[in-house]
Structure formats: C-alpha cells, structure tokens
Amino acid sequence: MDALDQQALTGAVIKEHRLDLAQLWLEFVGLGGDASEQLLRDYCAGEAGLSTKERDALAQAVNEHCAAEGLPLRAPLSSSALFLCQPKRQDPYSSK
Template sequence: MISERDQQRRTCAAFRQTSLSLYELWLRYVGLGGNAGEEEVDAYLYSSLLLPAFERDMLAHAVNEFIAEQPAPPRAPYSGEGRGGS
C-alpha cells in the first residue's frame, strides 16, 4: 500500500506534467465526488496539507482521467512497419 506522502508526491508530479490549471483540476475532482475546496486542493498540491484517503484518490483519479484523455505521443516505428506506422 502506498503511503500518504508518496501518493501526494506522485499525484503532484503527475499534475505538474499536465496542462491543467488548479481550477480545472478542482472542477474535475468535484465532478467525480471530491469534497475539498479549491484552496485545500492547492495546499495538498504544494505539500502543506494532507487529505483523507477518499479525497486523495478522487484527486488522483481526476489527474489520471485527464491524462488518459490526451492523445498518445508519437511512437518510434520499427523497421517492418509501413509508412503509416501500423
């Protein structure tokens, strides 16, 4: 099981790799059932507040959901692939 601090650190790192603003993340999080206010989420992302497990999981889910919606980065082709990359 992941520790609270490790989950916080890794969620923050994943969030920082996205183009989401704090407000956009918070809207997604609330839409999934999260209950913390925008200020609390901000404090969590800057490691000055720990959230309960449910709130941490909903925040992680909001970040992961956004990441999953993004187009996949281009992949390097293998020699046997056609020009279209398939």
C-alpha cells in the same frame, strides 16, 4: 501506498503536465471530492493533507484528464503498490 508518496507523485504528475488545478478541482468535485480548490492547491504544494477518499478522487480526476489528453504519466491511487527500482546487484567476484 503511503499518503505522502501518493501526494508527492500526484503533485509531480500535475506539475509535469502543467495541469490546471481549477479544472482538476471541478472534475474532483464531480467524482465525489469535497475539499476546496485552495485545499487542493495546498495539497499539491505539500502544505496540506487530504483523506484517502479525496486523494483517490484527485488521482482519478488527474488520470481521466491525462487519458483524454493522451498524456503518459498517471497519478497513483491509495491502493497502488509503490515499487522501487533498484539495480540488480552483481557479485563483485563474478566474471559475468
């Protein structure tokens, strides 16, 4: 997955579920992340970047929190595929 797509999707999950960034930062550090809490805030706001390792640690922290709370949306890992939903194109001359 592209770094910017992962950033946007992770930030969207955090925002949608109104997750506490201070708590996520503690979980992120526990998973091996070493960015500051302020850098995570900047990352989620789209104002800074993180390394692949740190993006995945944050996504894992988000996903563990979501799983524990029974929340449906999950943050993607860098190895996740991004699928674009496109409507099935119909032949304009078809009667179907």
